[in-house]
Amino acid sequence: MARQFFVGGNFKANGTKQSVKSIVENLNSEELPKDVEVVICPPALYLGLTVDLNKQPTVEVGAQNVFDKACGAFTGENIAEQVVDLGAKWTLTGHSERRTIIKESDDFIAEKTKYALDKGLKVILCIGETLDERKSGITLEVCARQLDAVSKIIKDWSKIVVAYEPVWAIGTGLAATPEDAEETHKQIREHLAKTIGEDQAEKIQILYGGSVNGKNAPEFKDKKNIDGFLVGGASLKPEFVSIIKSRL
Ligand code: 13P
Numbered sequence: 001m002a003r004q005f006f007v008g009g010n011f012k013a014n015g016t017k018q019s020v021k022s023i024v025e026n027l028n029s030e031e032l033p034k035d036v037e038v039v040i041c042p043p044a045l046y047l048g049l050t051v052d053l054n055k056q057p058t059v060e061v062g063a064q065n066v067f068d069k070a071c072g073a074f075t076g077e078n079i080a081e082q083v084v085d086l087g088a089k090w091t092l093t094g095h096s097e098r099r100t101i102i103k104e105s106d107d108f109i110a111e112k113t114k115y116a117l118d119k120g121l122k123v124i125l126c127i128g129e130t131l132d133e134r135k136s137g138i139t140l141e142v143c144a145r146q147l148d149a150v151s152k153i154i155k156d157w158s159k160i161v162v163a164y165e166p167v168w169a170i171g172t173g174l175a176a177t178p179e180d181a182e183e184t185h186k187q188i189r190e191h192l193a194k195t196i197g198e199d200q201a202e203k204i205q206i207l208y209g210g211s212v213n214g215k216n217a218p219e220f221k222d223k224k225n226i227d228g229f230l231v232g233g234a235s236l237k238p239e240f241v242s243i244i245k246s247r248l
Pocket of ligand 1: 010088092096165169170171172209210211230231232233234
């Protein structure tokens with residue numbers, strides 16, 4: 001079955017009011033393909049600004065992180081209800097920078113994912129192995145463990161997109177080869193078929209992330225299990241548009 005091509009842009013903790021404005025205005029000025037789902041995730045501080053500036057019907061806005069509880073005494077957290085209130089439709093959860101730098105656990109990420117879905121957000125759930133884990137040959141084991149924490153408490157995956165982002169490929173310029181990425185995506189889908197059922201596994205979009213740019217994006221075009229990209233650095237540049245158009 002055909003899954004819709006999906007391109008996410010994760011700005012990470014980058015930018016200023018002015019640079020975010022120019023990224024969104026640049027997207028507004030382009031004729032984007034109607035059949036590509038695009039989600040941009042600016043820093044939380046610029047979420048409202050981004051939602052207000054965005055005029056593209058195929059572009060939605062997401063947070064990069066949310067907490068697993070409602071408003072309250074949680075200094076500094078992003079609350080899902082407030083993200084919704086600003087008009088954003090998505091959030092990332094489980095980005096490797098939060099798993100490794102902030103030390104978020106699989107279970108905490110699963111709880112955040114559940115809370116975000118319960119509050120009406122769609123979720124890009126990020127998974128992926130570190131270089132050491134890859135060298136030890138446990139890539140699939142790691143991805144399976146990260147996914148299982150979520151499938152343990154969430155049965156309906158229709159509002160989840162999975163982003164496979166090998167940590168060693170993020171921000172390094174060393175993208176996985178399209179063949180390697182396809183192989184891992186295929187194994188991830190097979191694992192999901194066992195845990196959430198074949199029907200849901202067949203429908204779910206699995207994105208590749210890690211050093212995707214305007215030049216290498218078309219190389220992933222014919223890969224059956226790669227349904228799009230989650231882009232970091234290149235989403236801050238005009239080449240993000242070439243990635244969105246890479247399947248034309
Ligand atoms: P880069 O595209 O900068 O490698 O980052 C990928 C990523 O982490 C997107 O979430």
